[in-house]
Amino acid sequence: MAELVKQPKIGVFICHCGSNIAGVIDIPKLLEYTERLPHVVIATDYRFMCSDPGQGLIREKIREAGLNRVVVAACSPTLHETTFRRVLNSMGVNVYYFDMANIREHCSWVHSGEEDAALEKAKDLVRMAVARAAELEPLEQKESDVKPSVLVVGAGISGIQAALDVADAGYKVYLVEKEPSIGGHMAKLDKTFPTLDCSSCILTPKMSLVGQHPNIELLTCSEVQEVSGYVGNFTVKVERRPRYVIEDKCTACDDCVEVCPVNVPDEFNAGLSWRKAIYIPFAQAVPNAYVIDTEHCLGMTPIACGKCKEKCEPEAIDYEMESEILELEVGAIIVATGFELFDGRRVLEYGYGLYPDVTTNLEMERMLSAAGPTEGKIVRPSTLEKPKRIAYVQCVGSRSERYNPYCSRVCCMAALKQARQIREKYPDIEVTIFYIDLRAFGKGYEEFYESSARDYGVSFVRGRVSEIRHSFESDKLVVRAEDTLLAQPIEMEADMVVLSCGLEVFSDAEKLTRALGIQRSGDGFLLEAHPKLRPVDTNTDGIFICGAAQGPKDIPDSVAQAKGAAASALTMLSAGKVILQPYAAVVDEDLCAGCGCCEASCPYSAVNVVDNRAQVTEEACKGCGTCAAACPNNAISPQHFTIEQILAQLEALFQEAK
Amino acid sequence: MGKSFEPKIVAFACRWCSYAGADMAGTSRMQYPPNARIIRVNCSGRVDPIFVLRALKLKADGVLIAGCHPGDCHYLTGNYQTARRVALLKEYLKAMNLEPERLRLAYVSAAEGAKFAETMKSFVNEIKTLGPNPLSNGGQD
Numbered sequence: 080m081a082e083l084v085k086q087p088k089i090g091v092f093i094c095h096c097g098s099n100i101a102g103v104i105d106i107p108k109l110l111e112y113t114e115r116l117p118h119v120v121i122a123t124d125y126r127f128m129c130s131d132p133g134q135g136l137i138r139e140k141i142r143e144a145g146l147n148r149v150v151v152a153a154c155s156p157t158l159h160e161t162t163f164r165r166v167l168n169s170m171g172v173n174v175y176y177f178d179m180a181n182i183r184e185h186c187s188w189v190h191s192g193e194e195d196a197a198l199e200k201a202k203d204l205v206r207m208a209v210a211r212a213a214e215l216e217p218l219e220q221k222e223s224d225v226k227p228s229v230l231v232v233g234a235g236i237s238g239i240q241a242a243l244d245v246a247d248a249g250y251k252v253y254l255v256e257k258e259p260s261i262g263g264h265m266a267k268l269d270k271t272f273p274t275l276d277c278s279s280c281i282l283t284p285k286m287s288l289v290g291q292h293p294n295i296e297l298l299t300c301s302e303v304q305e306v307s308g309y310v311g312n313f314t315v316k317v318e319r320r321p322r323y324v325i326e327d328k329c330t331a332c333d334d335c336v337e338v339c340p341v342n343v344p345d346e347f348n349a350g351l352s353w354r355k356a357i358y359i360p361f362a363q364a365v366p367n368a369y370v371i372d373t374e375h376c377l378g379m380t381p382i383a384c385g386k387c388k389e390k391c392e393p394e395a396i397d398y399e400m401e402s403e404i405l406e407l408e409v410g411a412i413i414v415a416t417g418f419e420l421f422d423g424r425r426v427l428e429y430g431y432g433l434y435p436d437v438t439t440n441l442e443m444e445r446m447l448s449a450a451g452p453t454e455g456k457i458v459r460p461s462t463l464e465k466p467k468r469i470a471y472v473q474c475v476g477s478r479s480e481r482y483n484p485y486c487s488r489v490c491c492m493a494a495l496k497q498a499r500q501i502r503e504k505y506p507d508i509e510v511t512i513f514y515i516d517l518r519a520f521g522k523g524y525e526e527f528y529e530s531s532a533r534d535y536g537v538s539f540v541r542g543r544v545s546e547i548r549h550s551f552e553s554d555k556l557v558v559r560a561e562d563t564l565l566a567q568p569i570e571m572e573a574d575m576v577v578l579s580c581g582l583e584v585f586s587d588a589e590k591l592t593r594a595l596g597i598q599r600s601g602d603g604f605l606l607e608a609h610p611k612l613r614p615v616d617t618n619t620d621g622i623f624i625c626g627a628a629q630g631p632k633d634i635p636d637s638v639a640q641a642k643g644a645a646a647s648a649l650t651m652l653s654a655g656k657v658i659l660q661p662y663a664a665v666v667d668e669d670l671c672a673g674c675g676c677c678e679a680s681c682p683y684s685a686v687n688v689v690d691n692r693a694q695v696t697e698e699a700c701k702g703c704g705t706c707a708a709a710c711p712n713n714a715i716s717p718q719h720f721t722i723e724q725i726l727a728q729l730e731a732l733f734q735e736a737k
Numbered sequence: 738m739g740k741s742f743e744p745k746i747v748a749f750a751c752r753w754c755s756y757a758g759a760d761m762a763g764t765s766r767m768q769y770p771p772n773a774r775i776i777r778v779n780c781s782g783r784v785d786p787i788f789v790l791r792a793l794k795l796k797a798d799g800v801l802i803a804g805c806h807p808g809d810c811h812y813l814t815g816n817y818q819t820a821r822r823v824a825l826l827k828e829y830l831k832a833m834n835l836e837p838e839r840l841r842l843a844y845v846s847a848a849e850g851a852k853f854a855e856t857m858k859s860f861v862n863e864i865k866t867l868g869p870n871p872l873s874n875g876g877q878d
């Protein structure tokens with residue numbers, strides 16, 4: 080066996096990928112060229128190498144020709160390395176005797192008009208992969224136990240759903256939420272499209288399940304600071320800020336609120352009402368406990384104030400509480416940190432923040448809510464009178480070169496929903512929606528749009544609004560737009576304007592993604608491992624994403640993704656073991672001079688000089704190879720990316736391709 | 738000279754960001770000149786100065802090292818070390834009478850397919866202006 084392995088017998092399998100590769104690269108020529116490369120004992124092609132028959136072909140050739148190394152020239156290894164490694168494994172060939180030449184993403188798809196050059200490049204890429212394959216070494220895969228617990232970050236509807244699914248399956252969940260209550264944006268909504276069920280009625284039962292679930296440890300006022308470890312074995316540092324109210328003791332009696340002398344605009348009601356410095360975010364908050372807002376509190380001493388503590392009978396208030404750092408051990412992480420509403424003030428010409436009667440869609444949700452600041456009445460903020468006409472401005476901050484190019488997906492439906500609710504309550508208020516296109520893409524959405532227009536008499540103007548100003552004569556707002564259906568500019572007076580502000584990624588996304596080592600896409604939202612096939616995975620094994628944090632999304636899609644993320648985490652947890660790539664660095668003791676350059680360069684302190692020789696702590700090493708680049712003696716190298724393997728690729732590249 | 742000069746470029750790309758960025762350029766069918774060949778490494782920090790010098794000795798006309806944006810390295814600080822090494826290597830190239838522009842460091846995230854394609858275009862153009870690697874005796878063959 081050892082003898083066999085010494086002599087590389089390489090099989091090269093070239094994929095057409097239908098016409099994706101074969102439409103650009105001349106496969107017969109590439110095949111003919113490949114056959115003559117050193118160590119190649121067989122080269123063959125097939126329409127779809129990743130398909131069952133394609134994999135069967137590889138198996139058959141491994142058997143027939145006694146191949147001990149395999150190169151597949153096809154798509155990106157990110158997509159199918161694991162697929163083909165499995166084929167090798169099923170044939171008893173070490174899975175690290177495998178390499179891919181990426182002739183699709185890196186060749187045929189990006190050089191489609193240049194067939195000759197693409198063929199030359201493909202030849203080079205195959206030759207390089209074959210040269211690397213000859214240098215590959217068998218490695219042993221290590222298994223590691225998976226900690227039977229999951230961290231869920233963010234407790235909007237997505238995080239709540241994911242946490243419940245994991246907890247119901249019998250695993251421990253740490254649910255970390257930065258606000259004092261869970262619920263996220265959905266808690267602020269009045270009714271939800273397209274069925275108009277009351278948002279609280281469907282959310283609150285789930286929130287209380289979370290609060291009572293024996294498997295869920297809820298950490299509010301908390302944020303993730305640091306993440307270390309690897310798939311199945313993460314260690315997470317969470318900072319919990321003090322609430323100054325002991326959750327178990329607080330009976331939510333409201334006595335403290337009566338005595339607190341400070342008034343603060345209530346963020347839950349979009350600043351449309353007041354709360355105190357000690358407050359509960361909303362009546363159904365979970366945990367159902369008060370919290371002190373230290374920014375506005377006069378001071379938690381009898382000298383400065385201290386009234387709330389004096390008043391609290393159950394002695395739930397504790398001014399001595401301090402921030403604490405908790406260290407959690409989890410097997411998987413689900414990120415469900417949601418979105419932030421686009422700040423309407425950024426569009427100066429709409430006058431939000433300047434004219435009180437220009438509001439946002441989220442403020443309108445609060446106004447519509449019976450539990451909101453106006454108890455469900457629609458009033459003009461400047462006069463507190465009932466408006467006669469309300470204009471909606473769509474795509475604020477969305478589908479725009481100046482702000483965000485993407486569509487925020489929920490604002491069209493949210494505007495239709497609110498317009499319909501307004502018309503239902505007050506048939507005498509006119510509602511006009513200014514839109515670019517109305518997007519009603521979901522199940523039952525088009526029907527919802529049809530009936531809103533037909534049965535509720537909502538009117539529509541197609542055209543982007545260019546300006547909103549205030550007319551002193553009429554004390555109304557004037558909305559200016561171009562009606563693109565009539566191809567003429569129009570001006571319309573309205574008592575109130577609602578900006579359909581779009582969705583942006585949650586604030587502080589950068590801090591969290593850096594701590595987690597996951598990436599974001601160009602629009603700022605979290606990046607999935609594959610846009611179609613791995614929508615809830617990230618490129619970091621064991622970390623999953625869901626909900627509006629991944630991209631603008633409505634509730635049905637958020638819940639679907641949350642269930643997907645939970646199922647993916649559960650798959651890992653119930654398997655109990657994960658395979659770790661054996662890429663840790665190894666030291667050649669004969670070459671090592673004990674200089675410590677590696678030690679100084681390692682980001683994980685995974686290598687130390689002991690008795691004049693470098694020593695790698697395998698569990699801590701991530702195989703990045705920074706040490707190898709730093710070592711002056713080539714004495715240390717991560718496995719599978721050794722100096723010999725990389726130089727073999729380089730040398731092969733510059734051998735003349737004939 | 739006859740045919741116009743087509744530079745040969747080696748690109749080292751870290752698998753977490755830049756290799757995936759190059760994949761994204763492919764998935765989005767963005768066209769760029771076919772002069773570079775990518776070698777996948779775990780982190781841009783893996784790129785040993787030896788690889789760069791060997792590539793130039795083998796008559797590569799240009800070497801690109803592409804990694805995650807500062808602060809985004811999958812291994813925390815690998816790319817900072819790369820930045821430091823690249824600065825030193827550029828000095829070294831000058832001493833060897835090679836234009837330091839033949840070595841370029843680029844930050845390309847997994848989502849930046851367009852940036853990857855742009856980087857390729859601009860690097861190929863730059864190397865075309867520089868002409869062939871002087872070590873290759875005027876680009877014969």
Ligand SMILES: Cc1cc2nc3c(=O)[nH]c(=O)nc-3n(C[C@H](O)[C@H](O)[C@H](O)COP(=O)(O)OP(=O)(O)OC[C@H]3O[C@@H](n4cnc5c(N)ncnc54)[C@H](O)[C@@H]3O)c2cc1C
Pocket residue numbers: 232233234235236237238255256257258261262263264265268270271272273301302303415416417418419420440441444489493496585586587591625626627628632633634635637
């Ligand atoms: C005006 C308006 C009306 C809407 N109407 C509807 C509707 O009728 N029907 C419908 O289906 N959809 C509607 N939507 C969309 C709906 O709000 C979203 O689909 C839903 O809220 C997404 O849930 P989520 O849990 O992913 O995100 P979010 O609701 O944003 O929740 C994210 C949670 O994560 C927390 N968080 C953020 N960062 C961190 C961090 N670093 N650490 C810890 N916690 C963090 C937040 O505090 C929050 O609690 C509407 C949206 C708007 C703006």
Ligand code: SF4
Pocket residue numbers: 663664680681682683684685686695699700701702703704705706707717
């Ligand atoms: S490969 Fe080297 S630098 Fe990277 S983690 Fe391992 S020991 Fe540290």
Ligand code: SF4
Pocket residue numbers: 666670671672673674675676677678688692693709710711712713714715
């Ligand atoms: S850098 Fe190289 S020679 Fe120096 S201690 Fe580390 S492994 Fe040994």
Ligand code: FES
Pocket residue numbers: 751752753754755779780781782803804805810811812815816
């Ligand atoms: S992983 Fe991309 S530069 Fe380090």
